[in-house]
Amino acid sequence: MMTFLRVFLLALVACVGLPTLAPAQAVAIEGPQRGLRVENLSIATPKGVRTFRVEMADTDRSREIGMMWRTTVPRGTGMLFDFKTPEPATFWMENTLVSLDLIFIRADGTIANIAANAQPLSRAIIPSNGPVLAVLEIGGGEARRLGIAPGQKVTHRIFSRNSGSGAPARR
Numbered sequence: 001m002m003t004f005l006r007v008f009l010l011a012l013v014a015c016v017g018l019p020t021l022a023p024a025q026a027v028a029i030e031g032p033q034r035g036l037r038v039e040n041l042s043i044a045t046p047k048g049v050r051t052f053r054v055e056m057a058d059t060d061r062s063r064e065i066g067m068m069w070r071t072t073v074p075r076g077t078g079m080l081f082d083f084k085t086p087e088p089a090t091f092w093m094e095n096t097l098v099s100l101d102l103i104f105i106r107a108d109g110t111i112a113n114i115a116a117n118a119q120p121l122s123r124a125i126i127p128s129n130g131p132v133l134a135v136l137e138i139g140g141g142e143a144r145r146l147g148i149a150p151g152q153k154v155t156h157r158i159f160s161r162n163s164g165s166g167a168p169a170r171r
Contacts, residue, residue, distance in 0.1 A: 036062060041080060041136065041156040043111075047147040051076070052138065054156075058082040066137065068095040073139035082158050086131035091115075093122045099140025102126055103148065107133040109159035111150045114143050134158060 036055040043050045053076060057063045063081050067073065083089065086107045093100070102115040115126045117140040128135070136154070143149075 036079075039080075039156065041078075041154065043146075043148055044153045044155070045147040045149070050146045050148060052078050052136075054078045054080040054136065056080055056082060058084075066091075066096070067098070067100065069097060071097055073098055073100065073137075075139065075142065078136055078138040080156065080158075081135040081137070083133055086133050088130060089128040089132050089135055091118075091126045091135065092124060093118050093120055093126075096120055100137045101140055101143040101148075103136040103138065103143060103154075104128040104132045105134045105136060105154050105159070106131070107159065109154045109156070111148070111152050111154060113150050114148065116143055117141055 036057065038053055038055055041052045041054045043052075055078075057066060057079050058081075063083075066081070067079055081089075089104065091102055096118075097120050099120055100118045102118055104112045104114070106112050112132055113129050118126055134154075134156075
């Protein structure tokens with residue numbers, strides 16, 4: 001009887017702990033964040049439009065955790081940190097196990113700068129070098145491989161809510 005109870009409880013815990021993403025949002029997600037909204041984002045490059053499926057880090061808690069403890073970032077995926085209003089941003093890679101490219105994006109959707117191949121587990125500060133509305137994190141080396149560079153235009157719904165002046169649009 002005790003063995004049956006243990007097996008039943010283990011099976012119950014396993015079923016309850018499974019992530020529940022809708023098929024349209026299926027992205028290989030690991031680490032502490034599950035169930036973040038997933039949306040499309042594109043970047044216009046001279047070599048063509050690059051499209052990503054990005055998890056939305058748009059709360060204090062989701063931005064704080066980011067991509068910590070993940071062991072992979074599949075090509076074509078990433079995480080978009082939405083700050084809601086333009087502000088200088090700083091990141092570090094503590095508890096981040098994979099190299100990332102951090103793409104700092106102004107309120108008008110233009111790429112301000114890119115911190116390429118950020119070193120995993122580092123506490124070195126990675127600055128935006130000015131106010132940004134968002135930061136896109138993708139796998140390390142992907143920006144270079146895809147021809148993504150400062151000055152290029154990012155298309156996503158959060159950039160359409162802001163005016164070209166860098167100030168938040170009135171709602």
